[in-house]
Amino acid sequence: MRVLHTADFHAGRLLRGFDRTPEIHEALSEIAALAKSERADVVLISGDLFDTGNPSADAEASVFDFFLRLRDAGIPGVAIAGNHDSAARLDSVAGLLGWVGIQVVAQPTPNPVEMVRHVSTRSGETLTVGALPYLSERRLVKAADLLGGDTGTWRQKYREGMGFFLRRLGEGFRPGSVNMVMAHTTIDGAIPSGSERTIQFDLTNHYTLSGLQLPAGAQYVALGHIHKPQQVSEAPVAAYPGSIIQLDFGEAGEKKQVNLIEVQAGGRPVITPIPLASGRELKTVRADLDAIEQRLEREKAFTGLLKVVVRAPAGTALPGLKDRVLRAAPNTLAVELDAQQEDLATPELKREGLSLMELYERYHRERRGELPGDLRAAFKEADEQAREEEVA
Structure with a gap:
């Protein structure tokens, strides 16, 4: 099975008032073409499709055009919401996107197993994806309410709460299937891009997870949130593909890429970084x-x-x-x-x-x-x- 992993589009990004959306659209067109030329069976998008919760029409057009290009190539996809996305907004169009082959997991459910997606590929193999959208501490507390947990304890134990979701997602893995996890989060040891942003909209962004909390049964963990491409875990293999263009001057000089993962059920994945040419330096x-x-x-x-x-x-x-x-x-x-x-x-x-x-x-x-x-x-x-x- 060949899986193309990308993340952090940030469609609608303004840099000092300069709209980067045309460059992002160009990069998305390049990625769709790569998915076709590299014979990808599935495309995974690990969050931050948009730069704001209320994206411009051009930003939405860029992302939706990308999904339509995948549909035209017969390539299904799975996407999760990131911290810059409006989970409710993405959830509202999940049904429509499903018609073009894009399964969206935007918000947690009381039963985490419901966040597991199964994708049938052209080769006849099945990809099982435990999809965990971005969960700030505040969202995690709301999820704890739904599950009947002690919210005070969950607030102080972010890792344990996230670990709960990850373990439950692992329970959805199937023997004979390629099993993966998607998450928009920060793993201990991840190296961020230098960012010129001095104000974080999410005040709980300093929470991180240990690589030891990732489900052992996952053959690959498709991460988003960190803009610098890197692998952060060996067992299971977990990697960030990074953002698709240099989004701000803190990312100057970084080479952007997507990850092509080749893997069989039960086997160890082989990751091939594919460089991207789009976007102004x-x-x-x-x-x-x-x-x-x-x-x-x-x-x-x-x-x-x-x-x-x-x-x-x-x-x-x-x-x-x-x-x-x-x-x-x-x-x-x-x-x-x-x-x-x-x-x-x-x-x-x-x-x-x-x-x-x-x-x-x-x-x-x-x-x-x-x-x-x-x-x-x-x-x-x-x-x-x-x-x-x-x-x-």
């Missing part, structure tokens, strides 16, 4: 204030997107700096001052003493403009609730 360039033009001249042939970090003496007046950089390098998305000088040269960028709300307002202003009142209220409510739970 990102690069950070550092230059002294008096040598910006000379430094950027060396980047004339670079067709990707730049972040330019300018080193300047403290107290230097910097009128028109961004215009000066853009004249030399029109493909620049961000112009920043050297971190050592930032607080002195631009006091408004100081973060010390700012509240979480103020930091979020700044983040939103940089990415999408002024923060709407309803979103401000929702963020405030979530922040207050998180503080109350932390105190409790």
Whole structure:
């Protein structure tokens, strides 16, 4: 059996206001073509199909076009929700996606065995997938309620709660079938991409799992959430394929890929990384204030997107700096001052003493403009609730 594993599309991603969706659409078209040329029997998508819970029409069109391309090639798929996805939104279209051969597991069920999917392939073999969508601590507590567990205990024992779901998913494995697990989570020892994001929407993102908790009967664990491609476990074999393009400047220089897994029932999988060519390359360039033009001249042939970090003496007046950089390098998305000088040269960028709300307002202003009142209220409510739970 040949299984193509991908994850972390983040369709709809804006980088400093620049829409990356066309590049993501191109990458998804490339992956669909690879699935066909590599004779994949099944495609697994381990979460974060979208960058936000309310994606744009173009973002949805990109992902749904990918699914239609798989349908046209006769290749079924299984997808789970990630922490950036709206689980309820994906759940609402699960029935429709099933008509094109994409089985979606967006939310946990009271009986985890119901999250096991069986896929019949063209070769006659069956793939059994224990599909575990992203579960924040708060979602896990809600699931514990459904199961009649002690929510206070579950909140303090995230690993044990996740372990419960993983064990139950393993109970759905079938002899004579290729058995796999999908999960959108962080495994101990996983190396993240450097990220320029300073605010996490999920305040419980620091929870991790041990590789020892993965079901021993799984022949491969298809992971999502970490954007840097890597294998994180040998027994069972578990791997992140990573994001499909360089999503922010923290991922600059990373080579993107999908994983092709060749495996027979009961056998050990063979993983072949397949590089992706789509998406503009990102690069950070550092230059002294008096040598910006000379430094950027060396980047004339670079067709990707730049972040330019300018080193300047403290107290230097910097009128028109961004215009000066853009004249030399029109493909620049961000112009920043050297971190050592930032607080002195631009006091408004100081973060010390700012509240979480103020930091979020700044983040939103940089990415999408002024923060709407309803979103401000929702963020405030979530922040207050998180503080109350932390105190409790």
